[in-house]
Amino acid sequence: MTQFSPSGFDLTPPSADERRKLEATLTPEEAEVLLNHGTEAPFCGGLLDQKDDGLYCCRLCSLPLFRHQTKFESGTGWPSFWAPFDEAHVKAVRDTSYGMVRIETRCARCDSHQGHLFPDGPPPTQLRYCINSVSLEFVPMSVPLPDRLDRGDVLPAPATS
Template sequence: MTELSPSGFDLTPPSPAERTRLEATLTREEADVLLHHGTEAPFCGGLLDQKDDGVYGCRLCGLPLFRHQTKFESGTGWPSFWAPFDETHVKAVRDTAYGMVRIETRCARCDSHQGHVFPDGPPPTRLRYCINSVSLQFTPTGEPLPDPLGRDDGVAT
C-alpha cells in the first residue's frame, strides 16, 4: 500500500533491491554520511553557497526535504534550513552519540542520515536544520525532481 505525504509524495520505503541499487550510486563520502551517520567537513559542502530557487532532496531516494525559501546562512559551515519541505518528509531521531543528546534528522522515506536539528534557528520556527551537502541534491525550480525510484512525484516548485 502506498503511503502519501500531505504534499502528495510517496513515502513508501525502497524495497531491498531498490535500496541496493540506490546505494550502489553513492560515492564513498556520500555513503559514509547517508548510511553510516558521518559528517562532512564544515565549510566544504557543495551546496553551502547555493542561492538559486529550487528544492533540496534526499541524495539517496530523491524525496524533497527542503525548499530554497527556508535556507539561511547560519555561519556553522553546513547548509541550514528553518523548516522542511513537508513535516512528514523529515524524521527526527534522538541521537546520544559522542556523549551529547541531539536530534538527528533522517529522510522519512529511505531513513538516510541528513544531519541534525537544533532549537537556535530564526523565526518563525526557531529551528536550524543543519544538513550535510552530500546528503542532498539540488533541483532548480521548474526542472523535474530526480526520480530514482520511478515514482514520478513531480517538478520542483
C-alpha cells in the first residue's frame, strides 16, 4: 500500500530489488554510515559549509529531509538543522549504543541512518538534528529533485519556505 507524507511524497519503503540497486550506488564511506549506522569524522563532511538555497535529501533514496533555511552552525562539526523538511520524513529511534541514550534519526522511507537528534538547538524548536554529510545529497532549488527509486512519481516542487 502506498503511503504519502503530508507534503505529498511517497514514503513506501523500497522493495528488496530497489534496495539492492540503491545500495550498489554507495561509496564504502556512505555504506558504512547509511547502512551500518557509522559516523563520519567531525569537521570533514562535504556539506558542513554548504549555504546555498536548496534541499538536503537522503543519499540512499532521495527523500527530502531538510531545508536550507533550517540549517545552522552548531559548532559540532556536522551539518545541523532545527527542523525536518516534513516531520513524517525523519524517523526517531532510541539508540543505546556506546553506553549512551540518544535519539537516532533515520530516513522514514528507506530506514537509512542519518545522524542523531539532540534537545540543544536554537529556537523555535530547540532541536538539533546532527546529520552526517555522507547521508545527504544537497539539491539546489533550481534543480529538479532526484527520483532514485525511479517509480515514475511526479515529485512535488520543492517549497522555498
